[in-house]
Amino acid sequence: MTTEAFNAREFRDALSSFATGVTVVTCLDANGEPVGATASSFNSVSMDPPLILWSITKTAYSADAFINAKHFVVNVLGADQTDMSNKFARSGTDKFADVEVEKGIGGVPMLPGTITCFECEAWATYDGGDHEIIVGQVKAMRSTAGSGLVFYRGAYATAEAIPTLAPVETNDVSHFIDNYLLYYLTRATHQMGDAFHQLVADDGLTTKEWRVLACLYNENSMSLAELAKRTMVDQTTLLELALGLQKHDMARVQQLDTGTKLTGTAAGQQRVVHLIADCQKAEQSALEGLDTDAAETLKAMLQRIISNTD
Ligand SMILES: Cc1cc2nc3c(=O)[nH]c(=O)nc-3n(C[C@H](O)[C@H](O)[C@H](O)COP(=O)(O)O)c2cc1C
Known part of the structure; x- marks a missing residue:
């Protein structure tokens, strides 16, 4: 990465690291003919009054029409509208052929199938180097919950929400409980x-036996003290239980100098x-609704809580 001199290519590449949505801005030219450009x-500018902006290259065929237009519409494209984006990015063609438009503010065409339309009145234009910055006041809008088209690093993309561990919405009115970790745990x-403990019982095992056999699964070995922590069963009860399992060859109990060691068996x-x-x-x-990363993060968080409270 450099912060020193850069050429136009490098500048464009760096700008392309900023993901944007894709719009087609429409207006009418001086002859009342529809004009549009991808x-x-x-971007948003102001909430009160509601202002937005975009910029048009001064050499664009439609630049004059946009700079002089009293009204324009920003049509925000949906994720399935790459064809529409390409159509309106091509100069010198009849962009509105085969497009069924609706008339919006000042008779400006609104494109079909978009996720949002901002109907704007011209507010101001500013010189922005080789572009003209056009600011509009939003007079009307319509918006749907659809997924928007994204432009990122010179290519079209779609936006995927990053799953979070945000709690599922609840109607519970108790604010303390809503924010209390132990309640959720x-x-x-x-x-x-x-439900699972019922399955274990139906199988003829006690929950404690199940925990011991699950911890010693894969012929795993551990000290009595460690197994007591993992199964949450006190050492005396645990030893009795392990000796019972040993009789059926389902665990091995060894008294070593270092203490009691328990090992799982194939049976x-x-x-x-x-x-x-x-x-x-x-x-x-x-874990439905959480991806693998989120599930791993959840387990890592719980391990941390277990170690913090040990
Ligand atoms: C994804 C995408 C985004 C674009 N964004 C802009 C933009 O913000 N401003 C601009 O002047 N041109 C932009 N362009 C290029 C114009 O759409 C293109 O120059 C178009 O030909 C202008 O129409 P006109 O020549 O008929 O006026 C973009 C093109 C694409 C494909």
Whole structure:
């Protein structure tokens, strides 16, 4: 990257790193003929009064018409309107042939299929080097929830919202609860856990046995103390439970100098393999609407909370 001298190509490339929407601005020329040009220079200016701007290159065929127009319409193109954008970016053609327009402010054509139309009265024009900056006051507008066409790094694109962990809207009137982390954690745990614990019970396992077998899955080993933390079962109960599993060859208990060590077995793994698959399915449906990155972030956040509160 350089902050020193740059040539026109470098300037254009740098500008193209700023993603914009795509509009077609329309007006009538001095003879009352419709005029239109594709423009990505559109932007908001003022809320009160409601002002917008765009700029037109002074060498454009339609520059005079726009500079002198009393009214113009900014047609914001939808994601499926690249053809319309290309049509109005081509100079010297009959751009309105085959386009069914509606008449807006001052008889200015409004294009079909757009997501938003701003009907403007000319407010001011300013010299902007090789462009003329045109400011308009929005007198009327219509807008839909459709997805807009994007222009980014010299190519058309569509905009995808970045998923966030924003809470789902709730009608709950209790403001404290609405903002209380433990409420969300507990409720999510209950909602995810209740149905699953029923599956475990139907399978003839207690929740504690399931937790031990899941932690020791893949013939995993860990100390009694560590397993107690992971299963949230106290060490005495846990040891009894592990010795019971050992009788059925579903876990191995070893007394070492360093303490008690527990290890999973192939039989233990076999006992819960189908429940693990059910778990993964339930997790997928609980995470619906979050992409993989968001799901990983959520897990990393929960790990942090677990370590902060350990
Ligand atoms: C995506 C895109 C954005 C554009 N944005 C602008 C713009 O903001 N201002 C401008 O003067 N020309 C812009 N152009 C180029 C004009 O659309 C093009 O010069 C057009 O030929 C002008 O019409 P005219 O020559 O019939 O007046 C853009 C073109 C494309 C494809």
